[in-house]
Amino acid sequence: MPIRMLRSACSAVFSLALLTTPALAQKQTVIVYTAIENEQIADYMKALNKTLPSLDVKMLRLSTGDISARFMAEKDNMQAEVIWGVGATNILIFKSAGLLEPYAPKGLDKIQPLFRDKANPPSWVGIDIYMSAFCVNTEVAKKNNLPTPASWADLTKPVYKGQVVMPNPASSGTGYLSVASILQRMGEAEGWKYLDALDKNIAEYTKSGSKPCKDAAAGERAIGVSFEYVALEMKKKGSPVQMVLPKEGSGYEMEANALTKKGAKNPAAKQFLDWAASNEAMALYAKYFAAVAVAGMPVPEGLPKDISKVVYPNDFDWSAKSRDRILAEWQKRYAK
Numbered sequence: 450m451p452i453r454m455l456r457s458a459c460s461a462v463f464s465l466a467l468l469t470t471p472a473l474a475q476k477q478t479v480i481v482y483t484a485i486e487n488e489q490i491a492d493y494m495k496a497l498n499k500t501l502p503s504l505d506v507k508m509l510r511l512s513t514g515d516i517s518a519r520f521m522a523e524k525d526n527m528q529a530e531v532i533w534g535v536g537a538t539n540i541l542i543f544k545s546a547g548l549l550e551p552y553a554p555k556g557l558d559k560i561q562p563l564f565r566d567k568a569n570p571p572s573w574v575g576i577d578i579y580m581s582a583f584c585v586n587t588e589v590a591k592k593n594n595l596p597t598p599a600s601w602a603d604l605t606k607p608v609y610k611g612q613v614v615m616p617n618p619a620s621s622g623t624g625y626l627s628v629a630s631i632l633q634r635m636g637e638a639e640g641w642k643y644l645d646a647l648d649k650n651i652a653e654y655t656k657s658g659s660k661p662c663k664d665a666a667a668g669e670r671a672i673g674v675s676f677e678y679v680a681l682e683m684k685k686k687g688s689p690v691q692m693v694l695p696k697e698g699s700g701y702e703m704e705a706n707a708l709t710k711k712g713a714k715n716p717a718a719k720q721f722l723d724w725a726a727s728n729e730a731m732a733l734y735a736k737y738f739a740a741v742a743v744a745g746m747p748v749p750e751g752l753p754k755d756i757s758k759v760v761y762p763n764d765f766d767w768s769a770k771s772r773d774r775i776l777a778e779w780q781k782r783y784a785k
Contacts, residue, residue, distance in 0.1 A: 513622030623658025630700025
């Protein structure tokens with residue numbers, strides 16, 4: 450081959466390489482909004498990065514109330530492509546507002562009916578359930594001669610005045626599930642009377658659902674109304690914390706995923722959601738929660754094998770439709 454032709458051929462191959470190599474190596478970006486705890490995110494992302502190294506996940510993590518408010522505020526200039534691990538109550542509100550795109554992730558047939566939107570394809574798919582739990586610092590309780598509370602009713606006893614911390618339901622999904630559960634279980638009239646009595650013992654309403662338990666673990670308060678994962682985590686780290694699941698029934702919420710209207714056009718968003726509903730992801734969720742969307746996963750040590758015996762049933766539709774009204778009433782009564 451003449452040198453000029455050889456140079457031309459080489460130049461053409463080099464130019465083609467410049468055009469194709471970056472495209473092959475280029476990562477696909479997906480924007481994810483989540484309320485999952487930071488420690489769990491770190492664990493989950495290690496697995497995701499190994500399984501799907503081509504995905505570049507841009508993530509915004511805030512508490513349930515804050516991430517939901519952010520997503521709703523951006524509805525006319527949507528940023529999020531995927532909602533990952535946000536309370537099903539909030540996701541039902543997103544669905545009603547027309548912000549979600551129905552999507553059936555791979556492996557949907559393995560998802561238990563409770564953990565998915567009834568529509569086909571579903572607008573959301575659940576991944577795990579978390580429950581309200583009391584974190585009791587045994588050392589602080591002993592120092593102050595406090596009995597260990599066994600029930601929601603116990604928390605209103607005068608002996609606990611100034612010793613209880615609870616999340617604000619406006620910013621915390623854990624806070625809202627506890628309030629919604631009390632109102633569903635007792636009926637609204639009696640439920641608000643109970644919350645009035647409880648308020649007399651509350652030292653602080655925190656922004657996040659995990660902080661009450663972390664405050665109790667640090668010895669700042671005797672009792673934190675939080676959720677079971679944090680109680681177990683604090684205990685594992687050596688804090689003098691006892692987890693109590695209230696005998697009337699723990700409120701519960703489901704962490705769920707959804708594809709947004711913006712994400713509908715991004716194949717990477719669907720890839721992420723496929724992974725987030727996979728057996729690999731479910732096995733990771735099961736390290737932290739007693740119930741996940743795929744049956745047969747092992748239950749973490751220290752949690753009940755059958756949560757149906759310890760939770761009070763949650764009517765998610767009622768919780769979603771009543772949320773604004775309940776939060777307005779709560780703010781009027783207890784915001785300080």
